[in-house]
Amino acid sequence: MLQLNEQECWQMTEGLTRIITASVEDLRHTVFEVLSEIAPFDCGVSYVVKNDPDAKHCLEPMAYKNADVVPSVQTLLRAAELAHKSSAYNSLEWQKKSLIFRDSDMFNDAFFTQTEIGRMVHDELGMSYACKIFLVHDGILVGKFWLLRRKERGNFEEKELFRLRLLEPIITRAMYKYHPQNEEGRRAKQILKENFGLTDRERQITGLICRGMSNKQIADKLICAEATVKKHVTAIAKKMDVSSRSEIFHRCVMEKAVQNFI
Numbered sequence: 001m002l003q004l005n006e007q008e009c010w011q012m013t014e015g016l017t018r019i020i021t022a023s024v025e026d027l028r029h030t031v032f033e034v035l036s037e038i039a040p041f042d043c044g045v046s047y048v049v050k051n052d053p054d055a056k057h058c059l060e061p062m063a064y065k066n067a068d069v070v071p072s073v074q075t076l077l078r079a080a081e082l083a084h085k086s087s088a089y090n091s092l093e094w095q096k097k098s099l100i101f102r103d104s105d106m107f108n109d110a111f112f113t114q115t116e117i118g119r120m121v122h123d124e125l126g127m128s129y130a131c132k133i134f135l136v137h138d139g140i141l142v143g144k145f146w147l148l149r150r151k152e153r154g155n156f157e158e159k160e161l162f163r164l165r166l167l168e169p170i171i172t173r174a175m176y177k178y179h180p181q182n183e184e185g186r187r188a189k190q191i192l193k194e195n196f197g198l199t200d201r202e203r204q205i206t207g208l209i210c211r212g213m214s215n216k217q218i219a220d221k222l223i224c225a226e227a228t229v230k231k232h233v234t235a236i237a238k239k240m241d242v243s244s245r246s247e248i249f250h251r252c253v254m255e256k257a258v259q260n261f262i
Helices: 006-021 027-038 073-084 087-092 109-114 116-124 158-177 183-196 200-210 215-222 226-240 245-254
Strands: 043-052 055-063 099-102 129-137 140-149
Touching: 006 027, 006 158, 027 043, 027 140, 027 158, 043 073, 055 073, 073 087, 073 116, 099 158, 109 116, 129 158, 140 158, 183 200, 183 226, 200 215, 200 226, 200 245, 215 226, 226 245
Parallel strands: none
Antiparallel strands: 043 055, 043 140, 099 129, 129 140
């Protein structure tokens, strides 16, 4: 039977505290830091997931910057696209509860040698082993973390999976707290859409304005041109009948539509 010793219990408690107290800006980086102490890895990848009735969309790609291998945003977007081409992988995204698993336990050898995502992870990223964490809250897949290892480090061990599963409920709740499809986010989206006619992209940018981000910071986060963000901000201000970013924030406060999402 797997169990933790006193030192491991202290480490887990300290990690949980860091996750619970992390800000929206630091949450996923903090999760990666804690995971790296629980189950060391050579490459860490994370996505926030948008849930549509007939599809799951991997958004907000992030690579753990302190890992040995740090893929580009373009590589992460392509990895998500290739993963969705695998029906075996896709089916796991529709589970109604969180999952933590090793690829070697869920997929046969053909997955790694004959699928595009398998070849990408092995050939391009140089990784041989993977542990996937799917975080589900109230039927919503709020996010995913991929932990990848080179061959020489070896596969993830049962005790590492055991410790990751102990952390999962706290990570899931923290991710849901800042997920745009949580109850608060859905209510804010409805207000911004019905009261001001904002599009989904304008709503997203409004939330980032309320967090104090500049046009450049928003453009970097959304992977688009700064000029594009500026046009959206102008359109938002016009729809809200205000003339500045601070007034956009004030209007959101008054309408109780301030969003605080990843």
